[in-house]
Amino acid sequence: MHRLYLFVFPLILSLSACDDSLKLEQGSNDQGHTAPTVVTATANQAVLSQRPFDNHADFEDAKRGLIAQDAALISKDSQGNTVWDMPSYQFINAKNVSEGAPDSVNPSLWRQATLNNIHGLFKVTEGIYQLRGYDLANMTIIEGDSGWIIVDPLTAKETADKALKFAQQHLGKNPIKAILYTHSHIDHFGGIEGILANLSDAEQKALRIIAPEGFMEEATSENIIAGIAMGRRASYMYGRALARNERGHVGTGLGKGPAFGRFSLLSPTEIISKTGTKLNIDGVPFEFQSVSGSEAPAEMTFYLPDHKAFCGAELLSRNMHNLYTLRGAKVRDANLWSDYIVEAKELFAESDVYFASHHWPMWGQENIQLFLTQQSDTYKYIHDQSVRLFNQGYTPNEVAEEISLPASLNTAFHNQGYYGTVKHNAKAVYQAYLGWYTGNPAQLDPLPEAQSAKRYMEMMGGVETVVTKAQAAFDGAATGSVEEGTKTYRWIAELLNHAVFAEPNNTEAKSLLAKVYDQLGYQAESAPWRDVYLSAAYELRHGAPEKGIDVAIMEGVLLKTPVENFFDSMAVSLNGSKAEGKSLAIKITFTDLQESHLLSINNSVMRHRKVAIDTPADATLNLTQPLLVDIITGKAGLKALLFGDDLSVEGSELDLVEFFSLLDRPDGSFSIVTP
Known part of the structure; x- marks a missing residue:
């Protein structure tokens, strides 16, 4: 029965590397990163003439409304492991910007990293507050008639709990009446358990949870098919192994970095399915815009007419976003994204305040309208110019090398490639229309x-x-x-x-x-x-990493994940060569759900479908859904599997063992920079 561990959920990120170190060069730092060369120092110095670095409006906006700041902002999990560490970024500060960035960091990125270091509890406008720098994303608090409305409860239980307690310390302890998930990425819902931990049972039962249409499907299925490869690549994208210093990780552009604590999920009680939907939430009027298919497959923005405030979710950010994310994902629709921003610009034209799921707010109708125009035109420009060039026969690399933003879009800091870039976004447009093949037969095979x-x-x-x-x-x-x-x-x-x-x-x-x-x-x-x-x-x-993150941190999300998703993951783990000539039918019955699923292997392909409980099979595995999650997270040991009341096997145990032996068990530590 130990083979049941093959259900492992694909969330793997590197934590350590094998002891295969090269001899470090003189002048390198502890991790081996060498000194910047003259070429690099000169290239970075040249950036200072390409941007209006004497414009300090962003710094004024990022500090505006500061109520309180926690100088020792560190969140730990129940085992004492650090989940979030803002002090580790203290080497980046405003003084550094005035003196100039170190030669080992692009000055424009250094500026963005400095802005993202500004953290604390802020008053955005009357009745709206934000906690920034407690996680990769922001948590927003909106005052209702009888309590608070929380927007985006961060990534992890630990960071959400710390942020909420800090707000309560300085604003008073108020009932929480509703939670809004703006979109289906985990940094905007995974910390909900940290909010619930501060609510009574009665408050939890009365809690309204509002999300965009398709939220649960997207929140629970994201990355489950390709999650192992995505997770490994994410360890590069977010600099998981890198030290926080001038030759290492300085931030993600979108924020400081992901928080790796305990993730959880609670199902919405209300769904926003279309633009124009209006709700009254604890006395506060909301007007919603559906923007699914832009930055996230399920996403919404909203407007607060009484406050003249627009929440842009992640439709908008103070950086260029990804049409394609380097961890790996389906390409996002640049035209659709641009059109949604134009729609928001028209729908919420009276907005005096803009705030969002990342970065700092903006004030003034004229500023906000210009911001929305430049952001929408940036995505449209990249789309249109990429198509123009590939229609002339340019390859993806040639398209990326050719395109640059016009001066009217390139001088604003919020349009810069701190997260997405013109180059890889241009390639994403090519991929969306034409795929991987350039048309040159040398690339065919x-x-x-x-x-x-x-x-x-x-x-x-x-x-x-x-x-x-x-x-x-x-x-x-x-x-x-x-x-x-x-x-x-x-x-x-x-x-x-x-x-x-x-x-x-x-x-x-x-x-x-x-x-x-x-x-x-x-x-x-x-x-x-x-x-x-x-x-x-x-x-x-x-060397490459030896192990990954303990998947137990995903328990709260896995419990809300449809069991069909796990079978999809198993299907793509089937080793086609080993399965050749095999014909097996394994039934898995969830005794608590009173439902069965038949997993069949034929033609080296695994299929699954929901069936009647009495459907015949070569072997049947009876267990509960929580036990399945315990198996996935490693909480259920061999003794529990063999002797627990929640698991039993009917039929051929040999067929069951053979079935699971045909599944690959990738651990997410594959090499990237070596074969």
Whole structure:
């Protein structure tokens, strides 16, 4: 029965690396990141002339309405593990900005990271408050007639509880009448247990929970099919292994970083299905806009007419957002996203206040209207120009290299690529319309990377020769223009990637490639690009991760996840080669739900469907849904599985064992920068 652990839910992020460290270069920091080169320092210095860095309006807005600040803002879980640590970012502050960013950080990103460091409890306008810097996202509090309305209860129980208690300390303890989930990403609902922990049973029963249509389906199914690969890639995107310092992680652009505490989920009591829906929530009129399919597959914004305040959810952010996120996801519709912003601009034209799920608010109708115009036009520009170019035969790389925002869109800091970028968003538009194939037949059936790499190296005189030439190119990068120097780094990265894939144990190739990734990371204006490059450098030096996050933190979400989703995950874990010629039918009956699901394997394909409880099968596994979640999270041990009252097996135990033996068990620690 121990094989039932194959149900493992795919949420894997790296926590540590194997002890496979390269010798660190002199002048590197503790994690091995090398000093910025002259090319990098000069490139970053040049950024100062490309943006209006003397404009301090954002800093005034980010500090406006500050009521109180917790200087020691750290959240821990019940085992004492740190879930959130704002003090770890104290190396970034306003003084640093006035003195200039370190050479190892793009000044524009440093500015954004400094703004995201401004945390605390803020009064947005009369009756509206925000807690910022307690998590990746914001928690908003709206005063009703008899209590509070909470918007987006953060990511984790621990951070939500701490934020709410801080608000109660300074605003008084008020009943909570409603919770709004603006959209289906976990940083906007996963902390609800932290809110519920502060409510009486009577308050919980009366609580209104309002969400966009499709919320539960999207919130519980997101990443479950491709979650293992997405989780591994997310460890790069968010710099999970990186130290918080000037050569490491400085933030995500969207905020500081994800909070890894206890996640939970409570089903909505009311659904917003269309734009124009109006609700009165504890005496406060709300007007909703459905924007599903923009930043999230289920999302809504809302307007408070009495406050003349517009909540943009994550339809809008003070950065360019992702049409494609580097962790991996379905491409978002740039045209639809742009159109939703135009619609909001018209629907809520009287807004005097804008606030959202990330970043700091904005005040003044004229400012807000300009902000919405520039944001909507940015996504439309990227869409239209990408299509224009690929219709002329440009490849994805050529499209990305060609497009740049016009000056009218490129001077505003809120439009910059701190999270999404023009380059990878342009490629996303190409992918949305044309897919992976460029039309060039050389790309139709290429060799896998490791195989082609060996042939490249052989044709170029061997890895040793290539590394020598790459080192010479790296050393000579400073002799030309800064732009050419950076292009040289990009080329060396491509070249040395082939060398490492041809000889993954070649320490010279790995060391030099890591050094190149350092420089590309230091120059990146996008926080995810920076984290990806520096994470790659870290793993080249120290190896891939050995383990992932304890999936038990997802228990609260898993309990709300339809069991069909787990079977979908099992289907994509079936090893087709092992299953060839096999024909099996396994029934899983949930005794608490009084429902059965038949899992069948034929033609190396697994299918599942809900069936009658008495449907015949080769073997039947009887268990409860909570026990399934205990198995997934590892709470149920072998003794519980064999001798517990909630589990039994009927039919052939051998068939059951064979069934589970056909499923792969990826652990999410696969290599990325080596074969």
